[in-house]
Amino acid sequence: MFSKTFFPVLICAVTCCVTLAESSLVLGPNVTQPCVCLEHKLTTKKALMMLEENGGAGRIFLMEQRGIVYSFSPDFRNKKLFLNMTSLVEYDANNVDERGLLGMALHPRFSENGKLYTYSIRRFNHVLYAFVTELQEVSKHIDTSKEKLLMVIEQHNDRRNGGQLLFGKDGYLYIFVGDGGQDSSAQNMTSLLGKVLRIDINKHTVVNNQIRYYSIPEENHDVGGLGEIYAWGFRNPWRCSLDSGSSTGDIFCGDLGEGKQEEIDLILKGHNYGWSVKEGHLCVNQSSCNLTGPEGVPIFAYNHSEGHGAVIGGHVYRGQALRNLTGRYLFGDLFTKTYLHTIKRPVGGGQWEEDRLYYCDPGLCPCHAREAVGGDYVLSFSQDRQGEIYLLMTKSLHPRSTDDRLLKLVPPSHVHTVCTASSLYSYWTSLACLIIAITVNALFMEHSFVNDIILNTIVCRSK
Structure with a gap:
């Protein structure tokens, strides 16, 4: 009923959907140095x-x-x-x-x-x-x-x-x-x-x-x-x-x-x-x-x-x-504007190891986490009960600065993402994932093993 090329194309579409929706860890395939993105809260x-x-x-x-x-x-x-x-x-x-x-x-x-x-x-x-x-x-x-x-x-x-x-x-x-x-x-x-x-x-x-x-x-x-x-x-x-x-x-x-x-x-x-x-x-x-x-x-x-x-x-x-x-x-x-420090105690003891954690290029970040640091100063850090970390930043050390921000650290994306002001990209991505999921279900409902594998692989959610 289906050509031999249909399955690879479909799997490719499913993989694309997953790639668009999911985020990597701190060091993703397109990131040359460890970095984090910043979400405005x-x-x-x-x-x-x-x-x-x-x-x-x-x-x-x-x-x-x-x-x-x-x-x-x-x-x-x-x-x-x-x-x-x-x-x-x-x-x-x-x-x-x-x-x-x-x-x-x-x-x-x-x-x-x-x-x-x-x-x-x-x-x-x-x-x-x-x-x-x-x-x-x-x-x-x-x-x-x-x-x-x-x-x-x-x-x-x-x-x-x-x-x-x-x-x-x-x-x-x-x-x-x-x-x-x-x-x-x-x-x-x-x-x-x-x-x-x-x-x-x-x-x-x-x-x-x-x-x-x-x-x-x-x-x-x-x-x-x-x-x-x-x-x-x-x-x-x-x-x-x-x-x-x-x-x-x-x-x-x-x-x-x-x-x-x-x-x-x-x-x-x-x-x-x-x-x-x-x-x-x-x-x-x-x-x-x-x-x-x-x-x-x-x-x-x-x-x-x-x-x-x-x-x-x-x-x-x-x-x-x-x-x-x-x-x-x-x-x-x-006075450091491009990165944060991280240190970790080595297994077995010894001197603590230090690495730098940079702020990602916005093109590597999901659409909801593209805040730029620019010349801002980090005043403080905070942490929520889930263990996630936030930056408290100010554009000026002068008390009259009113455009200060609470920013959450989030991981970069797998791929370069094009975002629009209206976030239509995220909307259409989610809609495309939904259509693919419905299509897979309709085409393979009789083939339970294929249905289970593919549907369990699809992850569609709005960013």
């Missing part, structure tokens, strides 16, 4: 964090440096004002500013108790402080006048404030504090500056006849110094993250250097990460490079002479779309 204004609610409505939260937090539905729609702290935080909307609302963490049981935690720079009696506070959502509303102060940490200038908050796998809250502009504070164990702090926010205590809305974990006490200290010797830890796929609860940080090196640290309890005695792997003062306590050696460091100068800590990739990156830590640099 939201337009932002100096956003520093994206968080995802665990349970409940599964809301997405976007935190902006000026003190605003918006909520979105899981599909990034239905934008609503969630939290407004603009009247509380210190932030200059007319000049480049490192202050503001710098960190936020949702309680592990946020969907039940509505509790969240913020790290912000504020002015009190003409002095700058880092405020760590607890807020609570009640009936879809947050009353900032009822916030609870966990701690306030005096800052010596308006830079190097740190600001990350996160919950570890142990359930404790980790607080990442910069040296506040005072180099020596990072090695001073009677100061909270230049430290990673760990506290238990589920147990309150009374200290000096005042209620303290946290307690100090018993395991902290063998570190020495103030009880809250978990690790020390940091200049300005900017963007730290928990590896969700790690059985040991690994926490990674990017720590900004001063003039020589940027570093990535794996945070270990009771370790000294060097500043201001060391910067990365280098001694600040060649005449003295002795550290107290176990040294926290950077797992990766790079020189400013390479053209970089401000590390942006990222995340360990644990998603499904970019499987070649599984287990690799992705991070960036504020």
